[in-house]
Amino acid sequence: MFVSMLFPIFLGIVVVLFFLLPKTWRPAVLLLSSYVFCGYIDAFALIVLLVTSVLVWGAALEIERSRERGAEGRSKVEAVVATTACVFVLCTFKYTTYFVQRLGLESRISDNILECLIMPVGLSFYLFQAIGYLVDVYKGISPAEKNFWHLGCYFGFFAKLVSGPIERENSFLPQIKKLDQVKFGDRGRLSVAFTYMLWGYFMKMVVADRLAVIASKLFGSYQEFDSLWLVLGMVFYTIQIYCDFAGYSNIAVGCAKIFGIDLVQNFNAPYQASNITEFWRRWHISLSSWLRDYLYIPLGGNRKGLFRKCINTMIIFLVCGMWHGAGLNFIAWGFLHGVYSVTDSLIRKKKKSIVGGKIITFFAVAFAWMFFRADSLREALAHIFRMLTAGLHVEQYNRFLEMLQLSGVEIIIICISIILVWTLDELCSRKQVCLPELIQQKKNTTRYFIFYLLIISIFIFGIYGPGYHAEQFIYMSF
Amino acid sequence: MKKPLVKKNLIRISFLLLLVITIYFISRIFSVKSTHGIDQQAGLYWQPENSIDVMMMGTSHIHCNVNTGLLWEKYGITSYDYSGAEQPLWMTYFYLKELYKYQSPKVIVLDVYAPARYKEDYQYYWISENIYGMNFSFNKLEMLLVSVEPKQLSQYFPSFAIYHSRYDDLEEEDFENFFWDGNQKEAFKGYTPYWNARPQVRPEISEEMADGLTSKSEKYLHKIIEYTKSKGSELVLIASPYVITDEDKMTYNKIEEIAKQEDITFIDYNEYYDEMGLDFEQDFNDDSHLNYWGSVKFTDYLASYLNSYDSIPDRRGMEGYESWDDNVRLIYEELQSYEDGTLVNWEE
Numbered sequence: 022m023f024v025s026m027l028f029p030i031f032l033g034i035v036v037v038l039f040f041l042l043p044k045t046w047r048p049a050v051l052l053l054s055s056y057v058f059c060g061y062i063d064a065f066a067l068i069v070l071l072v073t074s075v076l077v078w079g080a081a082l083e084i085e086r087s088r089e090r091g092a093e094g095r096s097k098v099e100a101v102v103a104t105t106a107c108v109f110v111l112c113t114f115k116y117t118t119y120f121v122q123r124l125g126l127e128s129r130i131s132d133n134i135l136e137c138l139i140m141p142v143g144l145s146f147y148l149f150q151a152i153g154y155l156v157d158v159y160k161g162i163s164p165a166e167k168n169f170w171h172l173g174c175y176f177g178f179f180a181k182l183v184s185g186p187i188e189r190e191n192s193f194l195p196q197i198k199k200l201d202q203v204k205f206g207d208r209g210r211l212s213v214a215f216t217y218m219l220w221g222y223f224m225k226m227v228v229a230d231r232l233a234v235i236a237s238k239l240f241g242s243y244q245e246f247d248s249l250w251l252v253l254g255m256v257f258y259t260i261q262i263y264c265d266f267a268g269y270s271n272i273a274v275g276c277a278k279i280f281g282i283d284l285v286q287n288f289n290a291p292y293q294a295s296n297i298t299e300f301w302r303r304w305h306i307s308l309s310s311w312l313r314d315y316l317y318i319p320l321g322g323n324r325k326g327l328f329r330k331c332i333n334t335m336i337i338f339l340v341c342g343m344w345h346g347a348g349l350n351f352i353a354w355g356f357l358h359g360v361y362s363v364t365d366s367l368i369r370k371k372k373k374s375i376v377g378g379k380i381i382t383f384f385a386v387a388f389a390w391m392f393f394r395a396d397s398l399r400e401a402l403a404h405i406f407r408m409l410t411a412g413l414h415v416e417q418y419n420r421f422l423e424m425l426q427l428s429g430v431e432i433i434i435i436c437i438s439i440i441l442v443w444t445l446d447e448l449c450s451r452k453q454v455c456l457p458e459l460i461q462q463k464k465n466t467t468r469y470f471i472f473y474l475l476i477i478s479i480f481i482f483g484i485y486g487p488g489y490h491a492e493q494f495i496y497m498s499f
Numbered sequence: 500m501k502k503p504l505v506k507k508n509l510i511r512i513s514f515l516l517l518l519v520i521t522i523y524f525i526s527r528i529f530s531v532k533s534t535h536g537i538d539q540q541a542g543l544y545w546q547p548e549n550s551i552d553v554m555m556m557g558t559s560h561i562h563c564n565v566n567t568g569l570l571w572e573k574y575g576i577t578s579y580d581y582s583g584a585e586q587p588l589w590m591t592y593f594y595l596k597e598l599y600k601y602q603s604p605k606v607i608v609l610d611v612y613a614p615a616r617y618k619e620d621y622q623y624y625w626i627s628e629n630i631y632g633m634n635f636s637f638n639k640l641e642m643l644l645v646s647v648e649p650k651q652l653s654q655y656f657p658s659f660a661i662y663h664s665r666y667d668d669l670e671e672e673d674f675e676n677f678f679w680d681g682n683q684k685e686a687f688k689g690y691t692p693y694w695n696a697r698p699q700v701r702p703e704i705s706e707e708m709a710d711g712l713t714s715k716s717e718k719y720l721h722k723i724i725e726y727t728k729s730k731g732s733e734l735v736l737i738a739s740p741y742v743i744t745d746e747d748k749m750t751y752n753k754i755e756e757i758a759k760q761e762d763i764t765f766i767d768y769n770e771y772y773d774e775m776g777l778d779f780e781q782d783f784n785d786d787s788h789l790n791y792w793g794s795v796k797f798t799d800y801l802a803s804y805l806n807s808y809d810s811i812p813d814r815r816g817m818e819g820y821e822s823w824d825d826n827v828r829l830i831y832e833e834l835q836s837y838e839d840g841t842l843v844n845w846e847e
Contacts, residue, residue: 026653430666430667465506465507466510469513469514472514473518473521476518477518480522481666482666483663485660486660486663486664487655487661
């Protein structure tokens with residue numbers, strides 16, 4: 022949706038309404054516009070969002086009421102029922118279609134029912150928020166939100182609806198309550214927002230979508246290519262998924278900043294991590310921290326000895342894999358990351374540091390992405406087998422280039438964009454700051470010159486327009 | 500306190516200016532160039548204002564068959580082939596609205612081959628040729644909304660989204676599209692002759708029924724008639740010579756009926772093959788288009804009709820019309836290249 026030609030128009034209308042209408046209406050403006058946004062993508066997704074928001078709103082109030090009346094048992098039962106219902110809804114949408122297909126039951130179920138079982142937009146993200154919120158209300162960490170406009174925004178705010186980040190109520194809701202204090206001309210806010218969005222669009226349209234075209238061909242007909250090209254395909258997909266998701270997150274953060282809302286940072290130069298634990302502190306931060314707080318720590322975390330820590334780690338990553346999609350390949354991806362993390366814990370327990378940690382971590386993560394990218398576990402294994410055994414066929418490279426429709430200019434653009442993203446991530450990692458903030462720190466002339474280069478690059482080298490259908494944001498389907 | 504703000508605003512203005520200028524240059528370079536309609540459409544903007552007396556409109560039957568150089572050289576008529584491949588009447592209507600922003604022609608000659616041959620309400624095959632040369636305006640948006648189904652709109656708008664990825668296909672010609680190339684651009688008057696000679700079977704037409712004009716075409720034909728009347732221009736409907744069919748003729752009969760009701764002229768030049776001296780062995784490029792030599796004969800015959808209008812002056816030798824001399828020179832250069840065997844980029 023962010024790459025749709027209609028999005029700037031939609032955003033422009035929401036900004037005008039937000040700042041022109043009475044300040045007390047602002048949560049309502051954001052919520053209603055978010056529902057328009059969701060309904061435009063899929064009317065059924067809007068119904069699911071609306072029903073979920075209302076039920077969670079009511080359930081949290083009831084849990085809090087029971088707790089305040091001293092009915093701890095009742096409060097606990099209500100919390101368990103509500104969170105189980107969320108997990109049930111999530112699993113139903115995530116797995117029913119998968120099992121129907123696996124068991125060959127498509128012909129016995131009507132198309133209308135199958136259509137209704139397609140994962141609604143953003144469900145995984147706002148249901149995780151709902152579970153976290155219900156648990157926090159039950160534990161008394163956060164009060165139940167009485168104002169539906171506010172809680173509705175927490176679940177449905179359009180900037181983060183499709184692919185997160187997974188926000189926490191205690192950082193998001195206070196900002197919604199203070200929307201009336203946001204001024205259009207607040208010093209630097211719009212400039213920061215613009216920088217985030219511009220960099221996000223660059224990552225998505227110039228880098229991710231360009232690599233997506235090649236990665237799709239390499240993954241789609243892997244039998245045709247030799248080992249080197251399949252390794253390149255693995256690397257391309259690794260960078261694609263990062264630029265796609267981080268690009269989306271930057272656009273989301275930028276959009277939210279226009280309205281004075283700070284979303285959590287989802288990425289912090291993840292491929293600059295020198296071990297897998299560090300990688301997960303830098304990749305999809307809102308998900309990994311959610312899993313840590315609501316699953317890993319309640320399971321005992323690392324407080325019950327090394328063995329339990331390893332088991333908990335494996336559980337976390339298996340759940341993480343299952344959250345990302347239905348299929349053994351996602352479980353294999355999660356399992357692999359679990360094994361990486363356990364190994365890393367054992368190595369670090371012996372306080373051994375590994376030479377070339379960054380490179381090893383990058384290729385370990387890239388290897389795991391192959392399971393993530395494949396259509397099935399069997400396909401992933403076949404692809405990996407081919408990659409390891411095909412050997413080099415230099416004499417066929419011209420044919421490979423033709424198959425991938427890679428011309429000289431295109432190769433140069435790919436090389437420059439990968440080097441650019443890599444170098445800037447390295448720079449940001451060293452300075453401990455994200456790129457848009459780094460750009461903001463520059464002098465006006467330098468900053469505007471960077472804006473200029475980014476806009477022109479997106480204009481010319483962005484992948485958009487007819488004959489080409491922008492790759493959906495990869496994380497939209499989770 | 501004020502100084503930093505002034506400096507900041509100066510940087511902002513410089514940034515916007517630099518951005519606009521860069522986008523202008525890359526748009527000029529990257530825009531699609533094509534002699535099947537885009538160049539004719541874009542070429543209008545290079546013409547001196549209010550210099551064109553006869554605007555030739557319609558399909559490729561115009562820019563392949565009407566020799567603007569001959570009209571100037573022999574009759575002193577300033578004309579321009581403002582047409583596009585298979586252009587339907589609803590697009591012609593918005594072309595008309597566009598051209599009156601810059602020109603006030605005395606006569607509009609409109610070829611009605613498209614409504615006779617193509618009956619769909621949305622015609623996509625050559626539509627790009629009729630879109631990408633037009634500057635952005637609400638008129639263009641309206642044209643798109645009428646010509647393209649809503650779900651297809653993003654396939655054609657905005658134009659830059661379509662041609663921005665041409666960075667790998669740029670040619671020398673793409674870098675000759677700036678204001679300093681104005682004289683060269685002005686000399687192009689839309690005429691793009693074909694150079695093949697392919698024998699055709701002379702059609703024998705007996706159709707007398709009047710029918711086959713779709714309601715969308717009829718609606719826009721009436722709008723065109725009304726619009727040209729409101730602008731004070733004479734509208735002349737024509738069917739230029741080609742290998743006509745009975746089905747086409749049926750639609751021409753219907754158009755002729757409408758023309759009579761509206762008191763405007765309709766001429767089917769397929770009834771005057773002998774009068775204009777068309778040779779079906781030598782004068783056709785294909786069954787739909789004349790070649791250069793056929794276009795010379797047809798244009799000459801058309802000019803004899805146009806000459807009957809007192810409102811069309813002989814402008815030879817007048818100041819401000821030198822670009823038509825250049826147009827004649829360009830056409831002769833192309834003819835010379837053909838005769839020398841050095842003509843490039845023509846479809847054999």
